Amino acid sequence: MTLLFLTLFACQDPFGSDRHTLEGNRIAAIEAQFDGSVVSLRPSLVVDGALWSDATVELAWSWLGPDDNAATWSEAANITGPWSPLAAPQHANRVLLLATFPGDDVAKRAVIDLPSTTLGAMVLVPDALNLHLDSVEAKQLGQDQRLRQETVAWTLQEPGDLLRWTAQIDVAEDARAHWMSTGGTWFELAPTIADLALGTLVVDGDEITQADAIEAGWLTVLVSVTQTGASTWKAADLPVGIDEVGGFVQQRWLPDAQLGLRWVEFVADDAAPMGLRAIDQGPADASEPDGTDSLGCLVTGPFSPDWLAEGRCTRAQIAEHRLQVQVESW
Amino acid sequence: MVVVWLIAALAGEVIVRDRTDGDPVDQALIEVGGRDSTTSKDGRTSLAFEKGDVLQISAPGYEPGQFTVGNATRAKVFLAAHPTALEVVVEGLKDTPNITRHVVDAEMAMETAGNHEDAVRLVQSLPGVAVQREYAPGAGDLVIRGSSPGDSRYYLDGVEIPYLYHYNQYASVFPASQLDQLELFPSAFGASYGDSVGAIVEARSKLTPPESVHGTASASFVMGGGSVQAPIHDEWWASAAARRSYLDIAGESSTQYPRWPRFADYNLRLEHGDEDKGTGLFGWGASDGWTRAAGELDALDPVAADDSPLLDFAQGFQVLGARHHWRQPNRDGRLVLAVVHHGRAAELSAGGEEDFQQWRFTSRTDTTWRINGWSIDAGWEFIADQSALTVESSPNGILVAEEAPWLGRGQDAQVSGWRGQGALYSTASQSVGNLRIMPGLRLAADTSDIGLLPEPRLATRYHISDQSVLKLGGGRYHQRADSDELLVQPDLATTGSWQVAGGLEQTIANRLEFGLEGWAKWIDHPVIHPIDAPPQTVEKGRAKGMEFTSRYRLRERFYVWAWLALSQSEVLVDRAYRPADGDQPISGGLVGSWDLGHWNLGLRYRYGAGMPWTPIVGSVFDASSDRWIPVAGDDNSTRFPAYQKIDLRIAHRFEFKGWQAQVSLEAWIVPKTSAQLFPVWNYDFTEQGWVRGPTVFPLLSGNARF
Structure with missing residues (x-):
């Protein structure tokens, strides 16, 4: 009711945080799938703004019934640590996740409805827009105007460029993508498409009041896709104004990695988007043992960046180990 | 000076009336062509005159004036009181069964700064009424002596009105131009009112018959409107007033408001008689409507904004009724019959709707007999309503809970039913020496509850001197929930309350009034209204407070009042008392108006x-859903910053032959720390900020009278 008054006269102080920005500690998304028998849940954990951590994020999962209050639930968890695929008990319709991040006293809480279906794999596709912070006008950022903008395949993006991201996934009509990144400004365009300005871009009505390009470096993008009955997420790294040697592992950047299925020894690198760098590489054969036996975390198969993002493994558990990795050009 | 409104004459009668209240002016001397005559007590006299004669009129205590005779056979002249004969208005010291009684009238409603010619808004400047942040959510609600807004009842000419304000707080639903006075009984009121554990606000329409056609036109930053009163024939006269907002005309629609708020009200009356005896038919009503995006689009991303449903909202009420009143030296009273229709419809474009329709027949009789020092008030009240509520809930309902409370509660419903309420009351009043004792009893019944609810009331006033009165009173009060709430939750308990109030009224030199009063309430089963859950009763509530008031008034020249109120209001939940919604530990204020002729x-x-x-x-x-669900802390465990507001007003009156106009410029000044309207949070509720209103704001308005 007060909206009219606010529209005319009132104002509001801006907040220091934005839901699109990957910063601090938070549960950014949870993938929920149901294959007909068991429920699979995968959180995406942001620790100090990154999708990896040297310290363990303590996870505790509980089944919740319709009358259970997720805000005050304090009974013993049904599962601690990473989720194990399980059949849901009859009384449950939701799952509560308590995640205690390193340095935090209070656990962060997330709930998710029990899934009823599965979603396929998701690929993030960036395309370049012929727009730049230096020259873009506010009217070009309207939804209709952006829909008419043509895109070209991305190459090396510079700070201040605008990109279009598409979450390629087979989803239902009610699906929505929720975009987050370590920098830049998001402008959603369609349920699974959004534009990203590589900088801080503030629009006030018909006027652009701030347009500052981000610094060159790596940008991590995380998208969560939710629809009735299932959800999933996907992360990708994008070079901005830099040209490094390396390769992508499931769209996440691994510096110095060579393409193909390789044996790689990981070392910690805070400047790398995954917190890891590849050294001492060699060709690998899929029939060989994958090397995960020596890890202190329950994972199998070639290295996946999601092990870090899900909290299955800390970076410290991966570093100094030699694992199989499938490295690709994107 | 003289204001001459009408009628000319040939030969015969001259009528002289007081410009302010229309009372006859006795001993007025009329001179024309060497002839003269003096009015009697009825303000009339006979005198030969012709068309074109200029009558010279003078009267003790009035400004002299003159009148040019036209074609009519009567000359009617209005005289303005002489500046040295100002009327001092003393509202206190009256022996009424209502321990606390605050009165405001049209003059105060029209001239109080920050009031925007709004009588109901003026109530918010009275002692005991919480000082709230204007234009913040809920600011239009009257929180009186710690009670919740729904605990109080609001009447116009004895008929309860469904809602007080158009579109939040922009204007009250009846124009001040039609009001004679408005009374507030903050607590511990007499037996003539019931079904309330809060306060009573009763507005009364003007009953002075117009001597000629006259009217008003006004425009503010929100609404424009006009009124007209006219004699018809014999003792018949009519009054009509209507107002309409023009935001929807002047402003372009926006994505947030595809249909701008549009609100209007009207007040029609056909009267026979005057203040002393009369019968009237009345019809009045109000309507509000708008279409808005349910979510705040600025806070949503473009895709989510596209998905945000639209709320189509309309509400209104219509009243059709009749009233008969009489006032004689030993008895007075009124009989009111009315049918009230109240409708509220809210529909969300993405599914979900709330529709409430109520037909209410209401009648009440209030009589007073004065015999041999006794004064007996007696009357009855009967209400029957037929209500129907349909709710198709929606996940977006919480976004529109302010307009559609049941959508906010997320509860489907399709219920209807009738309800009857009745009450008999009587209050006897007798003096024993300097002590006036006024015991009363109200017997109430409600078809939604079993049993008869006896409500004993008592008011006593001890006259220490002709300028000092000690007073003490109280009683038992009950209140049932609203009909729509009872349809959904018929087992909601009846709220009960014991209330007491007492204090001292002191007048100095028959001019300056002081009052010091304490009050307390003990409430069982108070109803609370969570925004996202059905209404529920909690165990107990209690409130207490103290008020100091002072006022001074010279009618049509100057008035000032000041007050300071201390209070505490709590409810008992889970065996612990916590502040009630209406808890305001301290409030105070100062209101003043000074008429300097044209300024x-x-x-x-x-x-x-x-x-x-x-x-x-x-x-x-x-x-x-990729949303964060807020987790509330302990109920009412924190407070808004203190609120202060200064309103300044300067108005200039332009007088022309037969009409006058007034232009007023107002400015409000709010310290920055008081400008917070309501809290807002960031996306995950880890940061809290404020939506702030302007600290300085000018307003221009104008009106004209003829």
């Missing part, structure tokens, strides 16, 4: 300690 200066200052609210202490991330 009027006004000032209003209000201070109110911060009202309590429930903080958000955390959040739960709902990964299925």
